[in-house]
Amino acid sequence: MNNGLLSIARSALVAHQTALQTIAQNVANAETPGYSRQEAVLAPNTPLRMPYGNVGTGVNVSTVVRKRDLLLDESFRNANGQAGDAGMRRDLMQELEAVFGEPSDAGMSNALDQFWNAWSDLSAQPSSLAARAVVQQRGRQLGQLFNGYDTQLTTLRTSTLERLGNTVERISALATQVADLNVRIVGAESSGNSANDLRDLRDLKLDELSKLAGARALQQPDGSVSVLIGNSLLVDGATAVSVSLQLETPNPLPATPLTDLPVRIQLGNPPDRLFPLAGELKALATVVNSEIPGVRTRLDAMASQLVSAVNTAHSGGFTFTGSAIPGVAAGNFFDPGTLAVPVSAATLKLHSTIIADPSKIAASGNASAPTDNTVAQALSALRTAENTVSFTTPTGATETGSFVGFFRGLVTRVGLQTASANDEATVATTLTDQADLRRQAVSGVSTDEELVKMLRAQQSFQAAAKMIKVAEEMLDTLVNLV
Template sequence: MPNIGSILSSARSAISAHQVAMQTITQNIANAETPGYSRQRAELVPANPQRFPMYTVGTGVAVADVARLRNQFLDVSYRREAGRSEAYNVRTDLLGEIESLLNEPSETGLASTMDRFWSSWDDLANNPTNPTAQGVVRLRGEQVAYTLNGYDERLTELSNRTRAHLTGIITEVNTLGSQVATLNRQITAAEAGGQQSPDLRDTRDRIADQLSKLAGVQVQMQANGTMSVHFGSMMLVDAANARTLEVRNGTTTTIGYVGDPDPLHGIGGQAGEMMSFLNTDAPALRARLDSFARGLVNGVNEYHASGWTAAGDALGGSNWNTALGPTGSRINFFDAAGTSAATIRISAEVAADASVIAAGDVQNAPGNNTLALAMGALRDDVGMAALQTRMGASFGTLIGFGAAESFADHYTSTVTGLGVKASDAKSQYTVFETLTAQADNRRSSENGVSLDEELTLMLRHQQAYTAATRLVRVADEMAQSILNMV
């Protein structure tokens, strides 16, 4: 039968329960600005009642759990957008570095350097026997070669830095994956009694956020409270077990699990975009620069080897062919073996003596400037069409791009294409940065701490706590009254 003791017991349970609730609110307020913190709630439930033959009497209140308020669907949304945002951020940075590498438009860029090279041939055409004009042509040719060499060297440096950064990211992913596995084990042990471990879960979710940004992982919560982390169907973390990733550098850069020869697919975030740069963007730019260098070397040499210097035969008069007659100096302006951006260079003969640079295509005709004019004309598609007519079927193989596309057009399309990619990356980054912020705001509105809401709840629990203490006093007064009656 209910008695004064029952009243005291119910009041004490209320005092204890509301103390826990207020302590939880205090914890929320204290961590209002803590990154990744999820607000907590003391879940109050009626205590087990006392049952009598004709009725049931409550026995107070109990704390069922201190629960963490977290919406997994909002986490999934945030991590998806954050991974994409990080990917486009990296892409924007890398393409921006390539734009800086090419440095266009500028006086030191390849476009201006090529303009000066073609103009030097025009100047030589105006004065075919001038040694100074020949020296300027050699200098301008060297500048073209140095510019292309520099592009290739800096592109290699950028690729190496990116590869090293990718390796560092994968090392970090391995570390974070191991931490998730450890937390899975700790959470399973801590929650064996059926109660949540909010702080451990918050730590694990923060790590999952980082993994999403670094590698675009997918996260799935299991019924036993553990978190699995995977790339598509390939598991990185399963319960208390974590696998180790490695970067493999070969013809292409891939990522795989240690001990498993198959490469992983579906990697996103920063790591995914770095792989895309190393396997697609950097090789594509190098191929365009190499194509330019190959066409330039073969095109210029096609004319120059058939030309004659003011002295007649630059090699000392031994170019007669009994069947064909004189065939030109046969001196290449560029080294014929250097047909890539990395290897293009002035030929040894031209480097040693600028007087071997030919302006005409007729032997023993000092004023002839036909070859120099043809060289200068290569700056536009008319000159390229003339070169194609001259070379015939070998044009497509040796030059590598159509006659309708001049050297300037070829390089301009390279720079323009890069600019379009960079602009698109910036736009996409802006879009996904906004989507990430929106997803984070939605998540924070549910998971985060609202000081106004917490203070309101604190006031309610304080009032309930005060009422419970008054019940204790009432019960005490009732007990004293009974004692006084004895």
């Protein structure tokens, strides 16, 4: 009987020592990212069957479980993917909005006003070389502003493409790591034990994948997970599929080179297009394929039609050398471009003749009247002329307006999209935080709760130690009786 009592007490000491070690592990990792609270599950030992009934034989730790709710994980990852998309889109749209810096004294609206004002001043002094020099300067500034916008858009596209490439590489790396963890977890759990720390590490990778690509995890009976992004399988057991980035060259090739070649995200070898996109991957691809090209094509349309309108009016005028009459037919004010290199925001500039000699700027529309100002007035009137810019969107919708109105519409469109992205990011972040709080309520470590459990386990351990002392005293008594 004493041996049985000692055995029961010993099992209690070992079991509660394991419980205390588990509690200590929880407290030590209370701030460790991705750590899931663990719990030592106690179970009675198999009892002995005696003539007078079953007699208990003590306690053991049946397993150390990891506190995790798969449904809460799935809810968090869904929200995390949406937050990744909205947050990245907000950041990129803010960078796109910053290209224009409107409203500003150095922006396009002010530059256009100054350009039209210069023509108005020239119409008041059609013979003034100084007024022509101002027109030349304002035209040069306008061209440089268009060029600067295009350069900034190219810089933003380059940096966004780089981030997209890094994201694609990170997704592939995470997929490989998850596949490797699948192998290790299946191997570690083949003996019936739970690989808690490895599962925590894998869940941390899955959380990151959900933010980057909206990944979804499917639990398998053997302990591995399959990972889906879009409608494609990224990880299946020990196999991971690579993700790649490819520029799409149009077929047939356009007459003029495309500045903004679209990109496609590919999966596997041979590669298949990844669809639908989610997470940060979606935001990056959308800005590269849609938002930046949309802004650039509108700027190009505005630049091309500005050059066309100004050149048409200016080439109908005449310039004069001294008092010589008749005047000489004026040429183009802006460089008209070529078929191979048409006018765009990137190429808009003054005509070489105007750059070399501002006296070649026409104000008169009458070859016999040097003081005539009809051309200057016509160009000044372009300030308020409606429907001078027309743009057709990829969906077939038509956007029209004056030069200033069209540009303000472009800036307003980008601003509204940025505000919308900011609102969506705020909502998505809030939903993600709430989902994480619900998840942490199950898997997170509360040091207060762990300290209470520690006291209970400690008391049980001390009681088991006292039981051993009692058993020893009983054994001594029996020995003395003999």
